Amino acid sequence: MPDNPGQNSKEERFVYSHFIDGIMSGKFLTLSPTEIKQIAMKNHFGFVSLTPLNEREEQLLLVLVVKKLNDRLNHENLEGLCGQVFYDGETFYINGGEKDWKNWSRRKEAPYPLSPKQKVELLFNPNIWHKKRLVMPRFGNGLTRYGNRDLLGSDAYFGDEKGFRGLLEKLRQRTRVTKLVVLDTGCGMGKALQDMKELDPDIETHGITMEPEPAMFNADHFHYIVAERMPLEFEGKFHLIVSNMAFRYFLFQHKALLNVVKALANGGYADLHFSFDRIDSSPESRAYFSEQVPGANSNYEAMKVLVRKVMADLEVLQEAGKINIIPSSNFYRQSMQGGLIIEKVSG
């Protein structure tokens, strides 16, 4: 951790500067809808999109981003963490949760109160934010909202180190580039990106996530944007693109897939876990998808049709020798969901 974690964290984690101020002052100030919208407009929409979206699609994405950012940046847990916090090395207790700590913790040490400085040091450390628990009366959970998988292992991005190193080697030979540029789209806190760089420092790592956490693992560049709306500058940039358990949450999976193909460099390789089973189904997006695909009785059913169209376009590119598509064996049987590898041969 840096010597003065509050200061450095504040600069790096600008969207959580209100949380740091709240910890230091003891009083959490909720961000207003206007402030949240300003963050979204600057980060998520303040650039030209690689794949154009129409006004309605932009609006639907904006509503979603503002909602998700509001859930995250104004979460009641953050408010609780700005007040009296006890910690026993395993669990943070807020709102008086420490009073029945024996029910929650197997550890023997009694929880002790944290100073603001200790809180900033602990809460802005990704290893703590990733793993420790938060307890308040009648409620216990992790600090993170989503999982953050390792690069290697059984429930991870790749099965084993040998296979992953072999892939980087193949990409270096194919692209004749030594310092490979890698993107994880829907990267969570960036754990897999940090693992990658530890295995092979000669890569440049980029992570896209719609909602940053107060603590993030190490990546060379985090982009707080949506996968459906990558910047134009991403065109042909990445030698490796990965995505794990993330497409399922996107709003326009078919657009995010197009972005991946466009963002691959020649000789590049994308390894995606592709699905749309958790697609948003708010009344606004429902109205949009029923116009796009009349007769589809859910956004999930509509997405099957939209993805089928994009896959047909990609198959044309494949026939023209521009890309190779390697779907997992069950991909088409599961209505175009499963593993999807795309290799870019030429632009």
Ligand SMILES: C[S@@+](CC[C@H](N)C(=O)[O-])C[C@H]1O[C@@H](n2cnc3c(N)ncnc32)[C@H](O)[C@@H]1O
């Ligand atoms: C379940 S987490 C997966 C994290 C990590 N890939 C893993 O396998 O553990 C889903 C991630 O997708 C991100 N996400 C959800 N919708 C998104 C969108 N439309 N654009 C970009 N990221 C999005 C979330 O913010 C989160 O980082």
